Amino acid sequence: MLHTVNKSPFEKTTFESCLNHARPGDAVLLIEDGIYAAMKGTAMADRIAGMNGELSLYALGPDLAARGVDEGALLEGISVVDYGGFVDLVAEHDVTQTWL
Amino acid sequence: MKFGILVNEGPYTHQASDSAYQFTKVALEKGHEIYRVFFYNDGVNNGTRLTVPPQDERNIQNNWSELAKEHDLDLVVCVAAAQRRGILDESEAKRHSKDVDNIAPGFRISGLGQLIEIGIECDRLVAFGD
Numbered sequence: 001m002l003h004t005v006n007k008s009p010f011e012k013t014t015f016e017s018c019l020n021h022a023r024p025g026d027a028v029l030l031i032e033d034g035i036y037a038a039m040k041g042t043a044m045a046d047r048i049a050g051m052n053g054e055l056s057l058y059a060l061g062p063d064l065a066a067r068g069v070d071e072g073a074l075l076e077g078i079s080v081v082d083y084g085g086f087v088d089l090v091a092e093h094d095v096t097q098t099w100l
Numbered sequence: 101m102k103f104g105i106l107v108n109e110g111p112y113t114h115q116a117s118d119s120a121y122q123f124t125k126v127a128l129e130k131g132h133e134i135y136r137v138f139f140y141n142d143g144v145n146n147g148t149r150l151t152v153p154p155q156d157e158r159n160i161q162n163n164w165s166e167l168a169k170e171h172d173l174d175l176v177v178c179v180a181a182a183q184r185r186g187i188l189d190e191s192e193a194k195r196h197s198k199d200v201d202n203i204a205p206g207f208r209i210s211g212l213g214q215l216i217e218i219g220i221e222c223d224r225l226v227a228f229g230d
Binding site: 004006031032033062063083084086087088090091095096098100 | 101114119122123126132225228229
Protein backbone atom coordinates (compact mmCIF):
# COMPACT_ATOMS: atom_id res chain seq x y z
CA MET A 1 0.00 0.00 0.00
CA LEU A 2 1.09 3.56 -0.70
CA HIS A 3 0.39 6.24 1.90
CA THR A 4 0.58 9.96 1.17
CA VAL A 5 0.97 12.57 3.90
CA ASN A 6 0.61 16.28 3.07
CA LYS A 7 0.91 18.03 6.42
CA SER A 8 3.91 18.75 8.62
CA PRO A 9 4.12 16.39 11.62
CA PHE A 10 4.59 19.55 13.71
CA GLU A 11 1.20 20.86 12.62
CA LYS A 12 -1.00 17.77 12.43
CA THR A 13 -0.83 14.15 13.50
CA THR A 14 -1.53 12.52 10.13
CA PHE A 15 2.08 11.36 9.68
CA GLU A 16 2.04 9.76 13.13
CA SER A 17 -1.30 8.07 12.31
CA CYS A 18 0.18 6.88 9.05
CA LEU A 19 3.22 5.34 10.77
CA ASN A 20 0.96 3.69 13.34
CA HIS A 21 -1.16 2.04 10.66
CA ALA A 22 1.35 1.29 7.91
CA ARG A 23 2.46 -2.32 7.50
CA PRO A 24 6.02 -3.46 6.82
CA GLY A 25 6.67 -3.20 3.11
CA ASP A 26 4.35 -0.21 2.65
CA ALA A 27 5.55 2.99 1.01
CA VAL A 28 5.00 6.49 2.40
CA LEU A 29 5.24 9.52 0.12
CA LEU A 30 5.62 12.91 1.79
CA ILE A 31 4.14 15.75 -0.27
CA GLU A 32 3.35 19.44 0.30
CA ASP A 33 4.10 20.39 3.95
CA GLY A 34 4.50 16.68 4.69
CA ILE A 35 8.09 16.91 3.48
CA TYR A 36 9.12 18.54 6.78
CA ALA A 37 8.88 15.07 8.37
CA ALA A 38 11.85 14.01 6.24
CA MET A 39 14.27 16.63 7.53
CA LYS A 40 17.31 15.90 9.66
CA GLY A 41 17.56 17.16 13.21
CA THR A 42 13.85 17.31 14.07
CA ALA A 43 11.84 15.50 16.74
CA MET A 44 10.66 13.09 14.02
CA ALA A 45 14.15 11.84 13.16
CA ASP A 46 14.32 9.20 15.92
CA ARG A 47 10.77 8.11 15.19
CA ILE A 48 11.67 7.47 11.56
CA ALA A 49 14.97 5.81 12.46
CA GLY A 50 13.00 3.55 14.81
CA MET A 51 11.04 2.15 11.86
CA ASN A 52 14.24 0.25 10.97
CA GLY A 53 13.59 0.45 7.26
CA GLU A 54 10.25 -1.39 7.47
CA LEU A 55 8.71 1.29 5.27
CA SER A 56 9.98 2.85 2.06
CA LEU A 57 9.99 6.61 2.54
CA TYR A 58 9.77 9.09 -0.33
CA ALA A 59 9.58 12.88 -0.57
CA LEU A 60 8.25 14.86 -3.54
CA GLY A 61 11.13 16.86 -5.04
CA PRO A 62 9.13 19.84 -6.37
CA ASP A 63 7.61 20.34 -2.91
CA LEU A 64 11.09 20.27 -1.34
CA ALA A 65 12.26 22.87 -3.85
CA ALA A 66 9.17 25.04 -3.27
CA ARG A 67 10.10 25.19 0.42
CA GLY A 68 13.83 25.73 -0.08
CA VAL A 69 14.67 22.35 1.41
CA ASP A 70 17.83 20.87 -0.06
CA GLU A 71 18.08 17.11 -0.52
CA GLY A 72 21.15 17.24 1.74
CA ALA A 73 18.88 18.32 4.61
CA LEU A 74 16.93 15.06 4.46
CA LEU A 75 17.32 12.01 6.68
CA GLU A 76 19.15 9.03 5.26
CA GLY A 77 16.95 6.53 3.47
CA ILE A 78 14.50 9.08 2.05
CA SER A 79 14.18 8.80 -1.72
CA VAL A 80 13.31 11.95 -3.65
CA VAL A 81 10.87 11.53 -6.55
CA ASP A 82 9.28 13.95 -9.03
CA TYR A 83 5.62 13.88 -10.11
CA GLY A 84 6.44 11.10 -12.56
CA GLY A 85 7.76 9.10 -9.61
CA PHE A 86 4.56 9.90 -7.68
CA VAL A 87 2.49 8.51 -10.56
CA ASP A 88 4.72 5.41 -10.71
CA LEU A 89 4.34 4.81 -6.95
CA VAL A 90 0.55 4.97 -7.28
CA ALA A 91 0.66 2.54 -10.19
CA GLU A 92 3.01 0.14 -8.37
CA HIS A 93 0.84 -0.16 -5.25
CA ASP A 94 -2.65 -1.62 -5.36
CA VAL A 95 -4.14 1.02 -3.03
CA THR A 96 -3.27 4.63 -2.23
CA GLN A 97 -4.25 5.87 1.23
CA THR A 98 -4.29 9.66 1.49
CA TRP A 99 -3.94 10.79 5.11
CA LEU A 100 -6.00 14.00 5.43
CA MET B 101 -3.65 2.24 -16.03
CA LYS B 102 -7.02 3.84 -15.28
CA PHE B 103 -6.83 6.56 -12.59
CA GLY B 104 -9.56 8.45 -10.77
CA ILE B 105 -8.78 11.67 -8.93
CA LEU B 106 -10.64 13.18 -5.95
CA VAL B 107 -10.11 16.86 -5.07
CA ASN B 108 -11.50 17.92 -1.67
CA GLU B 109 -10.01 21.38 -1.33
CA GLY B 110 -10.53 24.69 -3.10
CA PRO B 111 -7.94 26.50 -5.18
CA TYR B 112 -5.54 28.99 -3.53
CA THR B 113 -6.21 27.45 -0.12
CA HIS B 114 -3.27 25.19 0.60
CA GLN B 115 -1.89 23.11 -2.23
CA ALA B 116 -4.29 20.27 -2.96
CA SER B 117 -5.67 21.69 -6.23
CA ASP B 118 -2.15 22.31 -7.53
CA SER B 119 -0.93 18.87 -6.46
CA ALA B 120 -3.95 17.18 -8.05
CA TYR B 121 -3.50 19.15 -11.27
CA GLN B 122 0.23 18.32 -11.51
CA PHE B 123 -0.43 14.65 -10.76
CA THR B 124 -3.19 14.48 -13.39
CA LYS B 125 -1.06 16.24 -16.01
CA VAL B 126 1.96 13.98 -15.49
CA ALA B 127 -0.17 10.81 -15.34
CA LEU B 128 -1.57 11.75 -18.76
CA GLU B 129 1.93 12.49 -20.08
CA LYS B 130 3.00 9.04 -18.94
CA GLY B 131 0.20 7.46 -20.94
CA HIS B 132 -2.24 6.65 -18.15
CA GLU B 133 -5.97 7.22 -18.51
CA ILE B 134 -7.70 9.71 -16.23
CA TYR B 135 -11.19 8.26 -16.00
CA ARG B 136 -12.61 11.21 -14.08
CA VAL B 137 -11.66 14.02 -11.69
CA PHE B 138 -14.28 14.44 -8.97
CA PHE B 139 -14.46 17.73 -7.05
CA TYR B 140 -16.07 17.44 -3.63
CA ASN B 141 -16.58 19.78 -0.65
CA ASP B 142 -14.58 23.01 -1.17
CA GLY B 143 -12.99 21.34 -4.18
CA VAL B 144 -16.03 22.46 -6.21
CA ASN B 145 -14.55 25.98 -6.17
CA ASN B 146 -12.11 24.74 -8.83
CA GLY B 147 -15.07 24.77 -11.21
CA THR B 148 -16.01 28.46 -11.50
CA ARG B 149 -15.20 30.45 -14.63
CA LEU B 150 -15.44 33.86 -12.89
CA THR B 151 -12.01 33.90 -11.23
CA VAL B 152 -9.61 36.69 -12.17
CA PRO B 153 -6.26 36.09 -10.46
CA PRO B 154 -3.36 38.50 -11.20
CA GLN B 155 -2.03 37.97 -14.73
CA ASP B 156 1.40 36.79 -13.60
CA GLU B 157 -0.10 34.07 -11.39
CA ARG B 158 -1.33 30.64 -12.33
CA ASN B 159 -5.07 30.45 -12.95
CA ILE B 160 -5.94 27.12 -11.38
CA GLN B 161 -9.49 27.00 -12.76
CA ASN B 162 -8.31 27.79 -16.30
CA ASN B 163 -5.56 25.19 -15.99
CA TRP B 164 -8.18 22.52 -15.31
CA SER B 165 -10.37 23.70 -18.19
CA GLU B 166 -7.43 23.71 -20.60
CA LEU B 167 -6.27 20.27 -19.50
CA ALA B 168 -9.84 18.99 -19.93
CA LYS B 169 -10.01 20.41 -23.44
CA GLU B 170 -6.66 18.97 -24.41
CA HIS B 171 -7.34 15.47 -23.08
CA ASP B 172 -11.15 15.32 -23.15
CA LEU B 173 -11.23 14.93 -19.35
CA ASP B 174 -14.39 14.36 -17.35
CA LEU B 175 -14.36 17.01 -14.59
CA VAL B 176 -17.31 16.54 -12.23
CA VAL B 177 -18.35 18.78 -9.36
CA CYS B 178 -20.63 17.40 -6.65
CA VAL B 179 -24.08 18.99 -7.00
CA ALA B 180 -24.86 19.36 -3.28
CA ALA B 181 -21.42 20.82 -2.50
CA ALA B 182 -21.71 23.09 -5.55
CA GLN B 183 -25.13 24.49 -4.64
CA ARG B 184 -23.95 25.38 -1.16
CA ARG B 185 -20.98 27.26 -2.62
CA GLY B 186 -22.69 28.97 -5.53
CA ILE B 187 -21.33 26.88 -8.40
CA LEU B 188 -24.17 26.65 -10.92
CA ASP B 189 -24.57 25.51 -14.49
CA GLU B 190 -27.23 26.97 -16.77
CA SER B 191 -30.04 24.63 -15.78
CA GLU B 192 -29.30 24.90 -12.04
CA ALA B 193 -29.16 28.70 -12.29
CA LYS B 194 -32.52 28.72 -14.06
CA ARG B 195 -34.05 26.26 -11.60
CA HIS B 196 -33.02 28.45 -8.65
CA SER B 197 -33.89 31.75 -10.41
CA LYS B 198 -30.30 33.04 -10.40
CA ASP B 199 -29.24 35.69 -12.93
CA VAL B 200 -26.04 33.93 -13.97
CA ASP B 201 -24.34 30.57 -14.12
CA ASN B 202 -20.62 30.19 -13.47
CA ILE B 203 -19.55 26.63 -14.22
CA ALA B 204 -16.17 26.63 -15.95
CA PRO B 205 -15.67 25.09 -19.40
CA GLY B 206 -14.98 21.37 -19.25
CA PHE B 207 -16.73 20.92 -15.87
CA ARG B 208 -20.13 19.36 -15.32
CA ILE B 209 -22.34 19.09 -12.24
CA SER B 210 -23.43 15.66 -11.08
CA GLY B 211 -23.86 13.53 -7.98
CA LEU B 212 -21.82 11.39 -5.61
CA GLY B 213 -22.62 8.34 -7.72
CA GLN B 214 -19.92 9.60 -10.05
CA LEU B 215 -17.37 9.17 -7.25
CA ILE B 216 -18.66 5.68 -6.48
CA GLU B 217 -18.27 4.88 -10.17
CA ILE B 218 -14.60 5.93 -10.00
CA GLY B 219 -14.13 3.41 -7.20
CA ILE B 220 -15.75 0.67 -9.31
CA GLU B 221 -14.22 1.46 -12.69
CA CYS B 222 -10.70 2.64 -11.90
CA ASP B 223 -7.53 0.74 -11.06
CA ARG B 224 -6.51 3.53 -8.68
CA LEU B 225 -8.20 6.37 -6.80
CA VAL B 226 -5.94 9.16 -5.56
CA ALA B 227 -7.34 11.78 -3.19
CA PHE B 228 -6.03 15.30 -2.62
CA GLY B 229 -7.24 17.58 0.14
CA ASP B 230 -6.44 19.59 3.22
